[in-house]
Amino acid sequence: MSATEPLALGLVTILVMAATNYLMRAGGFWLMAHVPLTVRVRRMLAALPGSIVAATVLPIVAKSGPAAFVALAATAAVMVVARNEFLAVVAGVLAAALMRSAGI
């Protein structure tokens, strides 16, 4: 196959990625039909959401520096006090923008 068909290959790439994503989405659900749902497995699944959040956020903060840390601290503070998701995200993003405009 020559490389002179960028459009077709671009489309193929997108279809490959879309299929991959759906397999991931269906895969976990399918897998758990074949694993007995013992108390232990349920506990493992219950610990998952928070674990995914922590595992995603911490390395990003470590890489993005103090602005990210302040942004997340502001988000958490507003969330604890106001319990408003939108306000909390806005506070976090604003804090980061302010820090960066100050050159930190």
Added chain:
Amino acid sequence: MAADPDSRPPHWSLAGLVAGARLAAPIMPGMVAFGTTFGTVAAQKGLTLTEATLMSLLMFAGASQFVAVEMWTDSLTLAGVATIGLVTATVNMRFILMTAALRPWLGGLPAWQSYPALFVVTDPGWLVAMRYRSAGGADASILVGGGIVLWMIWVASTVPGYLLGALLTDPKRLGLDLVLPCFFMVMLVPMWRGIRRAIPWVIAGAIALVVAELVPGWWFIIAGAIAGSIIGGLLDERD
């Protein structure tokens, strides 16, 4: 304590679709910002508008779309296509873990209903639905209602982002690169059930930090999440 949510059979309702969309409302502004940014980056990397829109429509997974666009070149080869596919898989391997957690809830539905519903699973939509579930809810329409609205917003915001490509030249300066982490933090606060239940999170974060240092790519999410989950399974409940 509420009754064990796992004992409730899943069901569907029109009201649940609306309620799901409403629960997802706080995510929408972030989704618009994220989707617009994706459109902008795609435009700058030389994708056509059709390609960018198709990606949002068919993939519906922000992180992997950004990574794919980063790897995009004008002269894609078959090997390049395979590589991009593989990277997509590692970035989104967390979906396996996420939909695994949906099994106790949606497992009672017939397959022709549950499997199509899984297409709309995204990080924020899933977190919102899991929160509803942990409060004792069993209506699967919450997940799907929120998911469909977020999907439409995601696709719709890609287009103006692409067209206005030049306006958002530096999303980092506006702090937009931190929308996703901030959103995750928002979801973590209501999940707080005391320090004991947070032990898996701490382990997950620590392992992820180490793996992120040592291994290139996105494996840190998988490694951290699995570690946290194992710890969660080993800890015995005291309440």
